[in-house]
Amino acid sequence: QQQVKQSPQSLIVQKGGISIINCAYENTAFDYFPWYQQFPGKGPALLIAIRPDVSEKKEGRFTISFNKSAKQFSLHIMDSQPGDSATYFCAASTWAGNMLTFGGGTRLMVKP
Amino acid sequence: DTEVTQTPKHLVMGMTNKKSLKCEQHMGHRAMYWYKQKAKKPPELMFVYSYEKLSINESVPSRFSPECPNSSLLNLHLHALQPEDSALYLCASSDRLGKLFFGSGTQLSVL
Numbered sequence: 319q320q321q322v323k324q325s326p327q328s329l330i331v332q333k334g335g336i337s338i339i340n341c342a343y344e345n346t347a348f349d350y351f352p353w354y355q356q357f358p359g360k361g362p363a364l365l366i367a368i369r370p371d372v373s374e375k376k377e378g379r380f381t382i383s384f385n386k387s388a389k390q391f392s393l394h395i396m397d398s399q400p401g402d403s404a405t406y407f408c409a410a411s412t413w414a415g416n417m418l419t420f421g422g423g424t425r426l427m428v429k430p
Numbered sequence: 431d432t433e434v435t436q437t438p439k440h441l442v443m444g445m446t447n448k449k450s451l452k453c454e455q456h457m458g459h460r461a462m463y464w465y466k467q468k469a470k471k472p473p474e475l476m477f478v479y480s481y482e483k484l485s486i487n488e489s490v491p492s493r494f495s496p497e498c499p500n501s502s503l504l505n506l507h508l509h510a511l512q513p514e515d516s517a518l519y520l521c522a523s524s525d526r527l528g529k530l531f532f533g534s535g536t537q538l539s540v541l
Contacts, residue, residue: 350528352530359534359535359537360534361520362473362532363532364529411528417478417486418475421472422471422472423471423472425470
């Protein structure tokens, strides 16, 4: 059972545009929602994370929006750059378990 | 030092070989993990060590044998692997806030 569903699977955005990736979860016990960025040949790197006590978190060009009632969260990349081209994974966990459930991933390509 | 270091970066082995993957972190993290990642898929959890003790084994076949010699080191011993075991093997550690730090992985090919 896939507990975190991520969409779209792939995304092409023009340089300077906004990239939006969405995730939906089922387990209401999840209370930690990170996003990871992975470049080819590298391990995933933590990009930004949110806990359900806030509806939005912004770090530079990256923003997480969180909707607890809809059990959805999304990553917005403002002013997308070619260097942002990578695979993005959303994830979720319960603090007690510290084990992440990953979404299926989104391959983002930012065209110059 | 905020790195998780994995060696080797690439490994090719036959189905009868025995090899080991190594992972090291000096961030003082007491939880360490092995993940397996197939191409275009998310990482899949294999093992979790907490305070140097195996706490989670996600029904991984016995041809994969983890070892945690001390709080900074994590090994994955490989024996009699199958071609379908070819994947990127990722080591990770987590801090007390639950943030997961991944290494760059070992790209394993089983012939």
